[in-house]
Amino acid sequence: MNILRIAGGATLAALLCAGTARADLPADGQPYSGWGIFGGGKNFIAFDLGGALADTAAGSVVGPDGSLYVAGTVQDSGTTRIGVAKFNAEGHVDLTFHFDGRNHSLETDVIATGVALTPSGHLLVSGIKKVSNTDYDMIVCRFHSDSGANINFPAPVNDSCVRPQWLPGTWDQSVGVVVHPDGKFVVGGTIDMANDGYAAFAQFLANGQPDTSYGNIQGSNVALVRSQNIFERHTLRAITRTSNGKVVGVGTTRIVGSNSDTGLMIRMLADGTPENLFSQVEFTFGLDDIPETAVDLMSVVTAKNPAAADDDIYVSGYATIGGTPQGLVAKIIHQGWSLATADFGIHPGFTLFPLDTGLRFQSIAYQPGVGLLLGSTRPHNNNLDMAVQRVNLYGLPDPLFGNGGGYFVDFSLPGKIDILAQVSVHGDGIYVVGHSLNANSDYNFTVAKHGLDRIFADGVEGFD
Numbered sequence: 001m002n003i004l005r006i007a008g009g010a011t012l013a014a015l016l017c018a019g020t021a022r023a024d025l026p027a028d029g030q031p032y033s034g035w036g037i038f039g040g041g042k043n044f045i046a047f048d049l050g051g052a053l054a055d056t057a058a059g060s061v062v063g064p065d066g067s068l069y070v071a072g073t074v075q076d077s078g079t080t081r082i083g084v085a086k087f088n089a090e091g092h093v094d095l096t097f098h099f100d101g102r103n104h105s106l107e108t109d110v111i112a113t114g115v116a117l118t119p120s121g122h123l124l125v126s127g128i129k130k131v132s133n134t135d136y137d138m139i140v141c142r143f144h145s146d147s148g149a150n151i152n153f154p155a156p157v158n159d160s161c162v163r164p165q166w167l168p169g170t171w172d173q174s175v176g177v178v179v180h181p182d183g184k185f186v187v188g189g190t191i192d193m194a195n196d197g198y199a200a201f202a203q204f205l206a207n208g209q210p211d212t213s214y215g216n217i218q219g220s221n222v223a224l225v226r227s228q229n230i231f232e233r234h235t236l237r238a239i240t241r242t243s244n245g246k247v248v249g250v251g252t253t254r255i256v257g258s259n260s261d262t263g264l265m266i267r268m269l270a271d272g273t274p275e276n277l278f279s280q281v282e283f284t285f286g287l288d289d290i291p292e293t294a295v296d297l298m299s300v301v302t303a304k305n306p307a308a309a310d311d312d313i314y315v316s317g318y319a320t321i322g323g324t325p326q327g328l329v330a331k332i333i334h335q336g337w338s339l340a341t342a343d344f345g346i347h348p349g350f351t352l353f354p355l356d357t358g359l360r361f362q363s364i365a366y367q368p369g370v371g372l373l374l375g376s377t378r379p380h381n382n383n384l385d386m387a388v389q390r391v392n393l394y395g396l397p398d399p400l401f402g403n404g405g406g407y408f409v410d411f412s413l414p415g416k417i418d419i420l421a422q423v424s425v426h427g428d429g430i431y432v433v434g435h436s437l438n439a440n441s442d443y444n445f446t447v448a449k450h451g452l453d454r455i456f457a458d459g460v461e462g463f464d
Contacts, residue, residue: 032429032449035091042411044436045070045085045093045102046444050077053442056419058112059176060433060447061123062426063145065089070433070445071115071125072421079108082125084115084143085445098148105141106150107161114176114239118206119183121145126177126187129163137163138174138202140187153208164202165210165220166191172200175251178241184211186268188239188249191224197233199225199249199266214272223272227280232256234264234282237297242311243304245270250297250315253284262286263295265313267336278337285330285339287319288348294320295328299364301372310334316361316374319352327353327361329374329391345395353389353397363422365430367452371398373430375423385410386420386434386448409448411436418446428452 031041047055057072066089074083082105086097093101109130116124122142129139141161142151150160164187166172174189183206191200201223203214210221217224226234236251246267253264265283267275274281286295296318302311313332318325330350331340339349346352353359355378363375371392378387389406390398397405411418415437424431429449436446 032091032451035429035449036447037091041091041450042409042446042448043087043091043093044411044444044446045087046438046442047074047083047102047104048442049074049081049104051075055083055435055443055445057421057433057435057445059114059422060424060431061115061117062424062431063117066427067094067145068431068433068447068449069115069117069123069145070447071112071123072435072445073111074104076104076108080111081105081108082110082112082127082141083445084123084125084148086145086148087447091447091449096146103143103148103150105161107139107141110139110141113174113189116177116179116185117145118179118185119181120206122151124177124179124185126174126189128173129161131168134171135169136171136173137166138172138187138189138200139163140174140177140185140204142208157208159208162204162208162210164200164222165212166202166217166222167193175236175249176239178239178247180241180245182206186239186241186247188236188247190234190236190251191222192233195233197226197235199234199236199251199264201225201239201247201249201268201272203272216272223268223274225266225268225274225281227282230256230280231282234266236264236266237317238299240300240302242267242302244310246275246310248300248302248313250300250317252294252296253282255284260286260292261294261296263297263315263317263330265297265300265315265332265336275336277335283332283337287350287352290319290321290347290352292319292321293323296320296360297328298360298362301364301366303366303368305334308334310336312340314364314366314372316364316372318360321352324354324356325358325360327355327359327374327376329353329361329364329372329395331395343394351391351395351397362420363424365423365425367425370452373423373425375420375432377418377420377434380408380410383410383416384418386418386432388423388430388432388450411446411448413438413444415439415442425452
């Protein structure tokens with residue numbers, strides 16, 4: 001039985017609700033019965049503000065009540081804005097959220113990169129603000145999580161969006177935002193000056209004012225990280241917050257004199273100082289005994305280690321081998337200076353997943369006590385679909401997950417392209433968020449929920 005592949009030719013809503021799960025099938029791993037359009041485990045929302053209709057998701061967060069918030073970039077008659085949408089705990093568009101379940105930023109020429117919830121009930125969305133053709137800034141914009149309204153930070157900020165205090169004329173790109181329990185928030189990414197990329201972190205107080213006690217730039221709220229005599233450039237792809245309040249950033253870097261990139265991890269202390277992870281503040285790695293040409297880490301998640309002060313760190317991305325990217329998942333020990341070579345991976349500390357057409361794990365999620373979920377976009381039946389697979393906590397493929405180790409999420413829209421932005425775990429569900437091509441260049445935000453903790457082969461379409 002295939003309840004995700006659906007014939008074309010119907011309306012968008014009909015296509016989505018056609019995948020309704022059978023009530024007699026187990027809930028674990030199925031499209032979540034009772035969630036989404038007609039309980040089919042999937043839903044969508046379109047902004048279509050004007051001009052180009054390409055609305056692309058960047059990330060999501062689940063609220064305490066089970067509501068799902070999705071943030072992304074929406075087109076608006078020649079400009080771009082941050083778009084936010086809310087689905088209630090039943091997976092329906094929440095019409096109390098700005099009247100129709102969606103809103104957009106007042107700020108224009110901005111691209112969304114991540115989203116987080118604050119303790120006071122606000123949504124913070126990180127982004128990249130285009131100031132000019134040669135000047136891009138990190139930015140964070142605030143929305144109310146109930147009403148969806150743009151919410152100004154109080155005086156003296158008096159604006160719903162804030163930017164780090166930094167020099168104009170640089171190429172600054174955020175990748176995400178994390179929030180501390182006291183409401184302070186950190187936006188992370190890359191600041192590029194004359195092709196010299198630095199990992200960058202900027203902290204703000206809960207009221208939106210820059211925290212000038214943070215970082216290593218006097219009078220600013222910015223921390224720049226790169227050992228200049230060792231590395232040519234850093235590029236961050238993702239950040240997360242650990243259970244003890246540190247901020248971890250991952251991405252890629254290049255060692256001086258090298259012709260290939262290596263994986264990069266940096267861990268920041270509460271005051272904006274990069275933690276010394278052995279002999280330097282960066283942990284970098286290639287793949288021992290494998291002739292890879294590049295390693296790029298695209299996502300990171302941490303898990304509390306009850307026997308240590310710091311969390312274990314899990315990363316996903318890809319290694320380019322022979323010109324083809326192979327999916328990569330690795331574990332970094334809680335001290336932060338080595339892969340977990342003793343207890344993780346088919347190879348020491350990591351596992352690779354080859355695919356003839358190439359594979360990149362864009363997102364990673366931790367399923368407590370079970371394993372790691374890896375999200376990707378990959379070819380399927382001559383289309384592109386979102387895909388989820390699982391490894392156990394030893395980094396080994398989980399044969400009980402799906403059919404052949406994973407499953408596809410196909411929204412069966414006429415454009416036949418579904419692009420994953422994020423996979424996450426919350427409560428009893430796996431949430432898959434991305435955007436799907438409806439027609440021509442018309443993309444909509446799309447969301448799906450599956451139950452935990454086992455995917456049954458007769459419930460979703462698995463890997464071939």
